């Protein structure tokens with residue numbers, strides 16, 4: 556038993572879709588979340604910047620005595636995952652591998668699609684893991700750069716004309732190629748799941764990378780006997796690098812519940828001074 560919190564971080568709000576799943580599966584756990592809302596998006600940045608930001612986020616969480624870190628960001632998981640895993644002194648989990656496992660279990664005809672940010676798709680990590688796990692599968696991967704700003708601006712419901720246009724722009728190829736399983740490789744995308752499902756059709760299985768990662772965290776805590784003591788009051792405290800008020804308002808949408816925990820602001824120069832190791 557371990558009463559320390561689970562540390563979760565993302566470039567912004569998207570990782571809260573993973574927190575939502577963690578709260579559902581592990582209601583007795585304390586969670587400390589860092590959303591780098593002052594520096595979002597990561598998905599259009601280069602490898603070096605993403606790695607530095609990710610290392611600073613991980614250090615911030617480690618300074619809060621977390622027992623495990625979940626990188627609930629497709630971009631960080633794809634671009635800096637291996638490096639963080641090596642450098643973190645506690646167990647580190649990410650969203651790519653669990654989503655790949657789930658897609659390989661779900662696919663009926665071996666036709667798998669991946670949608671994510673530009674940085675995630677160009678890292679090739681989803682494609683590499685899928686090929687290793689299911690050689691010979693048909694894979695189609697493409698970035699959907701407008702999805703994140705649309706979600707952040709509250710446009711994610713089916714029938715919203717902006718959402719419909721974005722679906723047509725990014726997903727028509729996936730429909731033509733008749734993928735049977737589609738990985739939502741960015742933690743913002745689960746909010747768009749009803750619209751994506753309506754566009755792609757019921758027969759296409761959507762894989763929510765945050766949900767799969769939350770299951771992986773639960774399995775790891777069980778295996779390593781790190782679960783919270785029975786009866787512990789679960790909580791979610793957040794740190795953000797932009798305005799705390801703006802975050803709390805939008806967080807409700809991502810979490811599916813009112814933000815009850817404490818939200819604090821981290822100054823950009825404090826973040827910039829953090830190092831995970833001597834190198835990063």
Ligand code: DGL
Nearest residue numbers: 566596597598629630742
């Ligand atoms: N959280 C990022 C991800 O899951 C999306 C937002 C961004 O580009 O930073 O890839």
